[in-house]
Amino acid sequence: MNPREDNVWIPDDTYYCKLIGRLVDTMAGKSPGPFPNCDWRFNEFPNPAAHALHVTCVELMALAVPGKDVGNALLNVVLKSQPLVPRENITAWMNAIGLVITALPEPYWIVLHDRIVSVMGSPALTSETEWAGYPFALLDFTACHQSYSEMNCSYVLALAHAVWHHSSIGQLSLIPKFLSETLKPVVQTEFQLLYVYHLVGPFLQRFQQERTRCMLEIGVAFYEMLQAVDQHCQHLSYMDPICDFLYHIKYMYTGDSVKEQVEKIIMTLRPAMKLRLRFITHSSKIETSSAAATVASTSSSSTPQPPTSSLSSSSAVASPSSAQHAHTPI
Structure with missing residues (x-):
């Protein structure tokens, strides 16, 4: 046996941090750069950053390490607390990893x-109790990072956006299958649903332009996840933002292309969501009025009030003005 095979070198986290740091410094134009400057007009690579990436x-x-282990090590460069990664430049490192x-x-x-x-199964997203803060603020990576209040779910969210932003459409085409076969059986809480919407939402425009079929599959998967959450959760706190997002998808991307599948799902939802x-x-109008009456009777039975206030509350639910949603960003 070759003696070299007995002592296989396994790189540690420091190696991957230095490797990504070299690429970050090259793209930032650090002088003197890790790679010598030359006349790039007659070179195989157009610029130092392309050379460093290659x-x-x-x-x-070339490492004697499985590709899965190398990929996890690259993700850990920013997902784990690394002393070699400057906190103020974390987004540049995420971009380089992507x-x-x-x-x-x-x-x-x-x-x-x-x-x-793994993040979808974390206690932060599986708990049915309300978060200490506004969930949309907790999923804002920039604000959380600057205030030293970031969570693992926000880090993974930002890193996924960085990776998928640089992905080809062929790589992105695996997302619909990932949603329907892997994430859909996992999503049971409202926080998990909001996380999935945050995860895929920024790429809907690209799907519509380059893979319309994938856009339609994602639209149906969103409603199927909503159906699972509606059946599992006793109370939904963010119905208006969820509905705003679904209306945005309909009028901007899918139209009536998935109307047949979506109608069957919506008819199984709770009256307030319908x-x-x-x-x-x-x-x-008959179905709408009956749903409004059901919502009004449920609210009046759960909270005893004088007859006059009950009538006013039920009329407010049935009025068209109450159907207007607050445009909360997803």
């Missing part, structure tokens, strides 16, 4: 899906 990918593929991991073969970047599934989504299904 060299980094070749070096990673460039590297999407330029590598599938076994290297598919591990991101496993990280997302009332809010009635313009997607184009339900009749």
